[in-house]
Amino acid sequence: MRPAMLTLWTYDWVPPPPRGHVRDIRLRWAMIEAGLPYTVATVPFDNRGPDHLARQPFAQVPFLTDGGITLFESGACLLHLAEKSETLMPRDPAGRADTLQWLIAGLNSVEMVSVPWWFIGLSRPETNPLDGWLDQRLMRLADVLASRDWLAAGRFTVADILMADILRVPALRPRLGPPLAAYLDRTLSRPAFDQARQDQLAHFAAADAGRPS
Amino acid sequence: MRPAMLTLWTYDWVPPPPRGHVRDIRLRWAMIEAGLPYTVATVPFDNRGPDHLARQPFAQVPFLTDGGITLFESGACLLHLAEKSETLMPRDPAGRADTLQWLIAGLNSVEMVSVPWWFIGLSRPETNPLDGWLDQRLMRLADVLASRDWLAAGRFTVADILMADILRVPALRPRLGPPLAAYLDRTLSRPAFDQARQDQLAHFAAADAGRPS
Incomplete structure (x- = not known):
């Protein structure tokens, strides 16, 4: 072998x-x-x-x-x-670009706020200075996912793997409105x-x- | 034309x-x-x-x-x-991978800390809860750049463009020790x-x- x-x-x-x-x-x-x-x-x-x-x-x-x-x-x-x-990324240039931009958006538009927000929350401050920014980013993402099932190229891609894992952070769960909660269910229900x-x-x-x- | x-x-x-x-x-x-x-x-x-x-x-x-x-x-x-x-990324697989990992490191290991740190600093808190984490990330990056001129593939790449712009944030400048200050000078002196x-x-x-x- x-x-x-x-x-x-x-x-x-x-x-x-x-x-x-x-x-x-x-x-x-x-x-x-x-x-x-x-x-x-x-x-x-x-x-x-x-x-x-x-x-x-x-x-x-x-x-x-x-x-x-x-x-x-x-x-x-x-x-x-x-x-x-x-399976992870379409081969056509437009599908590749769409997958690429949404993977980077996970890293640099969502996780760049959510991970520091989570980190600050570990020390249980009275207010988290990143609350407002996080809510704004999640709202923008929810607007996108209110009208489609997957982030990129009209299908499941590696960008969904990354974004779903970003949204899995337990402290984030209560802040996800219906479109993001439904997206997370859809993504995490994959075998x-x-x-x-x-x-x-x-x-x-x-x-x-x-x-x- | x-x-x-x-x-x-x-x-x-x-x-x-x-x-x-x-x-x-x-x-x-x-x-x-x-x-x-x-x-x-x-x-x-x-x-x-x-x-x-x-x-x-x-x-x-x-x-x-x-x-x-x-x-x-x-x-x-x-x-x-x-x-x-x-000019931006070598064509060989190892050079591509090295450029890719350092570009993503800029986005998700350095900027994921430095931008929220900067954002929190705008409201001039007595202490910034991300100070320690930022210093740790800059120290790790300085360790890398203490022994080489460029991040990836032994040459200037697009990863340096991104990392240098990340380090340009004025509030960050006083926190950059000699290896990172020298790296920034080297990078920003390009025409x-x-x-x-x-x-x-x-x-x-x-x-x-x-x-x-």
């Missing part, structure tokens, strides 16, 4: 709270949707040394190896995978998402056995 | 403070570096109506038209332009950046004449 060319790198272990939400789930989901075989390799969660930083300079996961190429940033990995499968989530949960659960209790 | 295929869309006018920093500068800079001819078209700054939202759902600029394709998100436009010119900045300033200055005073 030939080894799989794609290797997904994630942590060897994480504590329970982020399980199911570590960003490797974006890549798992995309590879399962596209039927791309992959193996999983790990870097230590506790000690992020020079080997890790050489491949992920911000000391995070995931990263992806594809033969001799290593890529970090989940958004970059998703675009790299999208080139391998029409490939469930498989990706189960695979991630199983990966970290298996690691518990090897940890000192 | 054939019309230029590329059209950069920006505001018809902005007040003085953001001039020189409106994100259309990223696209101007890239197109000048690559020698790609383009024309400039505008949408109203004051009234952002359905026509604008149909092309930029978050009511921002820039967006780009390339023949029959319209793209929003500066990061997406830069990747689209990079496909047109080896194409100066041309892009002058072109943007001239565009908005010309619009002043048509405004009620």
Whole structure:
């Protein structure tokens, strides 16, 4: 049997709270949707040394190896995978451009507000200075998804994988109005998402056995 | 003469403070570096109506038209332009992947912290809850740029255009240590950046004449 060319790198272990939400789930989901075989390799969660930083300079996961190429940033990995499968991105120039712009919009118009908003919320301030901006961005996105099922090219694409994972953050859920809640249901009900989530949960659960209790 | 295929869309006018920093500068800079001819078209700054939202759902600029394709998100436009010119991105798979990951890192690892940090700072809070996270991200980036001149592929690429513009935010400047300050000097000293900045300033200055005073 030939080894799989794609290797997904994630942590060897994480504590329970982020399980199911570590960003490797974006890549798992995309590879399962596209039927791309992959193996999983790990870097230590506790000690992020020079080997890790050489491949992920911000000391995070995931990263992806594809033969001799290593890529970090989940958004970059998703675009790299999208080139391998029409399931993830149409091949025509207009469909490609539409998928590309919505993937970047997830990263730079929605997540650029939602992740700092979530981070600030962890310390439970009386008011979150990003509340208004977040609500405005979600409202704009809801306006788009009120009249169509998927973000780009009239079909499910890798841009939906990314945007849905962005909107999955538990603290965000109560702020999603009907169009975004319906979009999230539609997206997360795909079998490939469930498989990706189960695979991630199983990966970290298996690691518990090897940890000192 | 054939019309230029590329059209950069920006505001018809902005007040003085953001001039020189409106994100259309990223696209101007890239197109000048690559020698790609383009024309400039505008949408109203004051009234952002359905026509604008149909092309930029978050009511921002820039967006780009390339023949029959319209793209929003500066990061997406830069990747689209990079496909047109080896000046912006190498053609070999490893060089492409390196450029892609660093462009996405600009958007999702640096700007995802620096823009919300800047936004919160506008209201002059006693402490900014994103200070620590921003400093950590800048430190990681400085570690990378302490040992090389450019982010990706051993040469100037579109990833440097984006990262340099991210680091240009005036409030950020005092926080940049020597490696990042030197990187910014190296990047912004390119004639194409100066041309892009002058072109943007001239565009908005010309619009002043048509405004009620």
